[in-house]
Amino acid sequence: MSSEYRVLIDGELCEASTKETMEVVNPANGKVVGLAPKCGSVEVERAAEAAYKAAPAWAEVSPTDKAALFFKMAELLRKHREEWAKLETMQYGGPIFKTFNFDMTFDAAHFEFMAGVARAMTGKTWMAGPQAMTMTIRQPLGVVGLITPWNFPLVTAISKITPALMMGNTAIVKPASCAPLTVLKLGELAVEAGFPPGVLNILSGPGSSVGEAIVKHPHVAKVNFTGDSETGKRILALASAAVKPVACELGGKNAFIVMPDADMKGTVEGAVWGGFFNSGQNCGASSRYLVHEKVYDEFVEKFVAAAKLLRVGDPLNPETMIGPVAYKGHRDNIERFVARAKQSGAKLLLGGERPNTPETKDGCFVAPTIFGDCDPKSEIMQEEVFGPVVALARFKTAEEAVAIANDSRFGLCASIWTKDIRQGLVMTKQLKVGTVWLNQHLSIVFECPWGGCKESGHSKENSILALDEYSMMKNVWIDLVGTPATPWQGRF
Numbered sequence: 001m002s003s004e005y006r007v008l009i010d011g012e013l014c015e016a017s018t019k020e021t022m023e024v025v026n027p028a029n030g031k032v033v034g035l036a037p038k039c040g041s042v043e044v045e046r047a048a049e050a051a052y053k054a055a056p057a058w059a060e061v062s063p064t065d066k067a068a069l070f071f072k073m074a075e076l077l078r079k080h081r082e083e084w085a086k087l088e089t090m091q092y093g094g095p096i097f098k099t100f101n102f103d104m105t106f107d108a109a110h111f112e113f114m115a116g117v118a119r120a121m122t123g124k125t126w127m128a129g130p131q132a133m134t135m136t137i138r139q140p141l142g143v144v145g146l147i148t149p150w151n152f153p154l155v156t157a158i159s160k161i162t163p164a165l166m167m168g169n170t171a172i173v174k175p176a177s178c179a180p181l182t183v184l185k186l187g188e189l190a191v192e193a194g195f196p197p198g199v200l201n202i203l204s205g206p207g208s209s210v211g212e213a214i215v216k217h218p219h220v221a222k223v224n225f226t227g228d229s230e231t232g233k234r235i236l237a238l239a240s241a242a243v244k245p246v247a248c249e250l251g252g253k254n255a256f257i258v259m260p261d262a263d264m265k266g267t268v269e270g271a272v273w274g275g276f277f278n279s280g281q282n283c284g285a286s287s288r289y290l291v292h293e294k295v296y297d298e299f300v301e302k303f304v305a306a307a308k309l310l311r312v313g314d315p316l317n318p319e320t321m322i323g324p325v326a327y328k329g330h331r332d333n334i335e336r337f338v339a340r341a342k343q344s345g346a347k348l349l350l351g352g353e354r355p356n357t358p359e360t361k362d363g364c365f366v367a368p369t370i371f372g373d374c375d376p377k378s379e380i381m382q383e384e385v386f387g388p389v390v391a392l393a394r395f396k397t398a399e400e401a402v403a404i405a406n407d408s409r410f411g412l413c414a415s416i417w418t419k420d421i422r423q424g425l426v427m428t429k430q431l432k433v434g435t436v437w438l439n440q441h442l443s444i445v446f447e448c449p450w451g452g453c454k455e456s457g458h459s460k461e462n463s464i465l466a467l468d469e470y471s472m473m474k475n476v477w478i479d480l481v482g483t484p485a486t487p488w489q490g491r492f
């Protein structure tokens, strides 16, 4: 794999017109991994024109022919699996066990999944009365802008690109500035696979300039965004000027509810996974634990003991569970959250400072951190830290647990740990979130829909439902009796 990174515009791999670049820094050791082109409005204009020009012909490409390109992409991704997993790890710090086993498996399989399910998408027919028949036909939207974050750089981009292109849209993709390299490499594969010029365009550059220019561009019919809730609000506001739809997958502060009858061994394993996988940098991370008072002390003891065993260090070591967080500014922000939680009176049960080992000394590491006895209204229980920092509180009744869980501006997901599935389902109905797991946390597969409510966003990623985000239904009336009859004649 070459260590040069180019953007993709109109089928051409190129530099930014200014030749400016952005350094992508390995958060594990501070070394530069690669230089990404720093695009600006010139590149957005070129990409938007190319995508707009390519849209009508791409919309007419048969689903079978589109699928053939997708299968080629999956094949190429599998071929490069090892080196791509390594690049993903180096650019944002996700441990290699995750990037190799999860990300790279998902990346290739998602192309195949969407190539299959999108071909089964249909419209509908309705009988409007004796004089007419109506049907809906699914149509692409045109050019879509896909703006993605750094915590699953390639996975998130692919989970938007695949439904968008299969539904006949053309796309401009903008990955996060701190980790754009694998998405830029995807552009090389798209050229190799033979995508027509303009169908897929990939631009790296700052969100405030390139991201906003994509959102505002008149050729862009819809924006699909994953990222921080505050950025989502900004994008929604910008798009509203043109009544442009925006699909949003935003932040979360997800409850992990431990009922008194929970199987403690499985619950603790789930708690460690939910809170610390990918250093807690998951929108779906379990970041606030609501634990029944009867089992609180037992849970605390076992959870802290299990979290202590997590290997923190070089993310390229397959044994490592906790790599660095994505970049220095992000670590500083997490440390400020920790300092404020300490001041607020939350009880520090584990971590709370930088790990101090030869492996971690040059990187942006945060030790797994657990706060106990937290006030459910406090910042550490309410705001998304997006790092390996979790907060615990007690509850007395199921009603109280649901009330605390719902007392949040976010509504992404939650888990309930109980042997009483009836009780779990009653609580599931009451929780204001997009996903509930019973006795699991953070299980995400592309067959199932993903997405939240409230300030966590309102759209669906993955599954057959994601395809609805990228098509519009057009209603068509067919006269059955000859003009000038209308179907409501005789009804009023």
Ligand code: NAD
Residues within 6 Å of the ligand: 147, 148, 149, 150, 151, 152, 174, 175, 176, 177, 205, 206, 207, 208, 210, 211, 212, 215, 226, 227, 228, 229, 231, 232, 234, 235, 249, 250, 251, 252, 282, 283, 284, 384, 386, 412, 451, 456, 457, 461
């Ligand atoms: P971010 O909002 O800072 O950036 C996301 C993307 O938006 C980047 O490409 C960035 O360059 C771009 N951007 C920034 N400002 C912009 C603007 N004004 N206009 C247009 N684009 C702009 O988010 P991040 O720090 O990269 O990612 C972490 C956040 O993403 C967390 O809040 C996390 O919960 C959320 N997230 C949500 C989901 C989900 O499915 N709900 C999944 C992953 C991450």
